[in-house]
Amino acid sequence: MTCSPAHLAEQIRAKGFRLTPQRMAIFNVLHESGGHLVRTEIYERVQALAPVLTEPTVYRTLDFLVENELVRVTHAGNGRLEYELARHRHHHLHCSACGAELEIAHEQMQKIFAHLELSTGYRLTENHITLMGLCPHCQEIGD
Amino acid sequence: MTCSPAHLAEQIRAKGFRLTPQRMAIFNVLHESGGHLVRTEIYERVQALAPVLTEPTVYRTLDFLVENELVRVTHAGNGRLEYELARHRHHHLHCSACGAELEIAHEQMQKIFAHLELSTGYRLTENHITLMGLCPHCQEIGD
């Protein structure tokens, strides 16, 4: 598995950075939650488990983890940034009514990405897309 | 044209809202800029032309214009929200090195959108996507 705490330790040490309780705590919270969390959620969860860090540390540690490609960041519907472990590439459909999240395999998007790279000359980097919409259930209610 | 000041006035009045100098000023700034601006840029530009509003008004007016589909909001690379007039649907490729923006016609994305709607049952709503990458020029420099 490419997203275990052991992997985190290895990656950080390999690059000459330091393995701190703060970094492990944030990583573990993301690991246990499974999904994606915004900064305030991460801070609250770490505090609840063991108050080993402050708000600015959450802020900087997440940037650090993203830079080192251990964590991925995505845009939530409201403009907030959400964080999750850098596992397999995927995207999300978000129901703007009930908040349900549906995961989409990157393979489904691959073709359009490749096509865009060809037609524009751009080289696309780590893009995690969140598309907004209505889930089947909320469509029924709305109609 | 579906994005003229006259259209704004018509749309707002038709729904029983009020046409205020503040709303017109913000709309005009977006109209003249052509591209997309973040909130602080909009505030600064309006202030430079005619100081008719405050920061909270920019905040609420933009929400108002987005709700009424006169303005569209999109995610900038850094998590900030950018605003632009609701003209034809399109998306963006953003160069993370030099900041260049390339517009992509919605037609290029249409197929993948339709495919996702079919396979998931979700109904996708107004999605303006910004994909991050490196433009051809910055790829050369980097290599």
Next chain:
DNA sequence: TTTTTTATTGCAATAAGTTACAATAAGAAA
């Protein structure tokens, strides 16, 4: 035109996000 209604704005207070810098502690060297 004047009055009335209430959507909209500005002011002031609050909350959240961010930065600078001194203090701390992780890992290397002795």
Next chain:
DNA sequence: TTTCTTATTGTAACTTATTGCAATAAAAAA
């Protein structure tokens, strides 16, 4: 193990974002 180096964190200050409420003014009615 102890000392040393400096990456990393916490504190505190600062800036930006957001909200509540009273004051204002746009549009309708008289």
